[in-house]
Amino acid sequence: MTRLHMAIPTSIEETLGLLEKCGPRAVVIAGGTDLVVELKDKLKSPKALIDIGRIPEIRGIKETEDGEVWIGALSTHAEIASSTVVKEAAPLLADACAMVGSPQIRNRGTIGGNISTASPAGDTIPALYVLEASVEIVGPKGKRVVPIESFFQGPKKSALAPSEIVLGVKFPKLGKEYVSFFRKLGQRKSLAISIVSVAFAGRCKEPGLLTDVRIALGAVAPTVVRARTVENAICNTKLDPKSLEYVSKLAFRDCVPITDVRGSLGYRQTMACNLLYEGLLEMGRVQKA
Ligand SMILES: Cc1cc2nc3c(=O)[nH]c(=O)nc-3n(C[C@H](O)[C@H](O)[C@H](O)COP(=O)(O)OP(=O)(O)OC[C@H]3O[C@@H](n4cnc5c(N)ncnc54)[C@H](O)[C@@H]3O)c2cc1C
Structure with a gap:
């Protein structure tokens, strides 16, 4: 042994x-x-x-003096999902954490572990892309801050050196004018790693018109990706359900998925577009209600 x-x-x-x-x-x-x-x-x-579970400095969720939200690396999915600060400033991240695994996994699994594992299917990552978060890292040479998109370098590969640890993540709050959602498709409703996931946020100053659109797709490429083709197509354009369906299909262009036990390449591409379309339609319905 x-x-x-x-x-x-x-x-x-x-x-x-x-x-x-x-x-x-x-x-x-x-x-x-x-x-x-x-x-x-x-x-x-x-x-x-x-x-590292007994280091107090990397625990907790707070609003910073510069008006951002800081989440310590040791914060569990359950803590983030139930945090009033996160639910107000970044509801899509609270939703993503609420969909991780099972109650047991959410009570033990941390946001620091989720990003350090650097899986393209990690559920907090698309939400953190959309929030344009930064990762705070500390190592022998001191602290450094890495934008979330630069942190990930491939499946299970990150900018984190073996001598470094993640302290936490930080992001600007989504303002009151923002609408957002997180959706995932797994093999079942709970205890399922994402086959595809979609995170969305956009500023809605008048019904049906979005600016500052940010969309991230999980499990469709070696790292989580921003769907910039769709973002540009949605921004500043009034869209009806028919044109929304067309625009959602553009997500296909930002996907370079693999085939694995959970889903084929083609299935992932199709479902990324469908999940986005479903989310956008549902958001429109909620806004009208
Ligand atoms: C049954 C099951 C279901 C799951 N379902 C989901 C799911 O639905 N969605 C999802 O996204 N994930 C899921 N996971 C994966 C896992 O629960 C999450 O990724 C979790 O957030 C990992 O956090 P942890 O604290 O347990 O990490 P650990 O297992 O402790 O660590 C994971 C890796 O990160 C490193 N690490 C951890 N913290 C730090 C830090 N602060 N600094 C540097 N390195 C660090 C460790 O060295 C290790 O390499 C599931 C796992 C299981 C077993």
Whole structure:
């Protein structure tokens, strides 16, 4: 049996010291919902685990002095889904967290773990793209802030160095004039990794007319992608249901999916367009009501 050492630091400095001392033999663990599966499947075989769960500085959700929202890396999906601050400033992120896994997974899994895993199917990521969030990172050379789109470099590849940890994410609030949604398609309604997901936000100054449109698609490319072709087509254009259907199909151009056990390339492309169309139609209905 292989011995696995465990360290439980209580500060960022202690964590960075341990990461430097152990090098690639050590790996950080937060909620463990991704990592424990990887250890069990022998996809990772570290000699030591560094449990960051007792570092107070990376816990919590707050409004910052510059009017943004900061979410500590250790915030669980359940905490984010029920946070009044997030529900008001970024309802699509609260919705995305509410759709992760099951109550048990949402109670353990953290936002820091979700983005550090860097899966194109991670459910918080499309919402964070739409919110134009930044990732706060700390390492031996100090703190740095990386725009969310630059953080991801491919499936399970990120800008995070092995000696660094994620402190949290930060984003500007969506104003009162913004409408937004998050939708995902899984093999069933809960405990399902996304086959496709869509996050949307847009500024609606008058009914049916949107500006500052932001759309992100999950699980349709090596990283989450912004659907800029559709964004441009929707922005500043009054659309009826027929033209909305046409415009949603343009999402196809921003997808470069793969075929895997969860869905084929063609299915993913079609469903990305359908999910977006369904979300836009539903949003229009809610606005009229
Ligand atoms: C049954 C099941 C269902 C799931 N369903 C979903 C789902 O519907 N949607 C979804 O998006 N995900 C889902 N997941 C995946 C997982 O729950 C999430 O990605 C979760 O947010 C991971 O967080 P964690 O704290 O558990 O990460 P951990 O497992 O602790 O860590 C994951 C990785 O991130 C690294 N890490 C963690 N925190 C940090 C940090 N602060 N700084 C640097 N590195 C860090 C670890 O070293 C590890 O490599 C599911 C998992 C399971 C087992």
